[in-house]
Amino acid sequence: MIIRIADKEIRVLASMYKSLAIVGPRQSGKTTLAKHIFGSKPYVSLENPDARQFAESDPRGFLEQYPNGAVLDEIQRVPQLFSYLQQIIDESSETGLFILWGSNNFLLQENISQSLAGRIAYLFLLPFSIEELAKEGLLPSDAYQAMFAGGYPPIYDLKIPPSTWYLNYIRTYVERDVRQIKNITNLGAFERFLRLCAGRVGQLLNMNSLGIEAGVDHKTVASWLGVLESSFIVHLLRPHHQNFNKRIVKMPKLYFYDTGLACALLGIQNEAQLVTHPLRGSLFENFIISEMVKTRFNKNEPNNLYFWRDSTGNEIDVIIDKGGKLYPVEIKSGKTVTDDYFKGLNFWSKITGAAEGVVVYAGDAQQKRSNGMEVRPWNQAGEL
Structure with a gap:
């Protein structure tokens, strides 16, 4: 155990x-x-x-x-x-x-x-975190392997291939749990909606366009999202309200609690497909944010994570609100650190005057820069 x-x-x-x-x-x-x-x-x-x-x-x-x-x-x-x-x-x-x-x-x-x-x-209590798997020697050595496997215990306990286990999990969830939570008669439409949500991981939640694509109205989208939230399939990352004299985006962003489940819904069948998938960056972002959420919940602490984006497209992937002190985090899916990784943090430093922040990436090295910025590997995300 x-x-x-x-x-x-x-x-x-x-x-x-x-x-x-x-x-x-x-x-x-x-x-x-x-x-x-x-x-x-x-x-x-x-x-x-x-x-x-x-x-x-x-x-x-x-x-x-x-x-x-x-x-x-x-x-x-x-x-x-x-x-x-x-x-x-x-x-x-x-x-x-x-x-x-x-x-x-x-x-x-x-x-x-x-x-x-x-x-x-x-x-x-969410599925296994990076820290829990690492302590038992079960954490894959590569970020993309860990993303594809996800954190659900049967993957590690029963050694069931992720692609097989998640497909059965999805089928059981839709056919059994959804009926208990809400009287949804068209389960096929709900499963299609669930897969469409996976295709919007890390994106701003536009319920109108999601409804059009799913073939349901705005009220149904809101109701079905409530079902997914209450059963711990998806969660919404809210925008931080502080605007620094700029217009800010007010829509939340959509994420899954488990990237293994999101990969299965997207039809990704192995790690190699994930590495070349167009949503690789969004799924990696989801992976790191979910790890940060798990860390808070495991300590019975409230979720203090937000994102920040202004109307001109400047964005910080995660803002950690430490009692009014805002700590910026940028998430990059590459394995080689480049200057471009610090673009968002440099802009944040310029408008706030705070010279600190961290880049979390898919590589293995840790760096502490002279300008107050840090680089952390993916397997240290929970420590933030």
């Missing part, structure tokens, strides 16, 4: 709160981690039809089976339980009583806000 970075934070939260919710995409390792940390507690998956039927028909009787608490997996499947959990948690003084796990953030948050607000801690 790979020890997850979030392991420590989960234990701390469980010692402070009566209940804890861990949310992340399917197959991200939630169940394995739950059994590892909370092995002394009963584990119940509400995906099991018998357990779910019992919980739905008699929620009080179901919970009375676990006077000392339990790990309840996919609890969003039985929303009736939350009201009964509220009473049990309020009457108990024990911390870490019920540990709730789920793969649908929207449904889980909706029920928590109605019944358990203020009583529960919350943490996101």
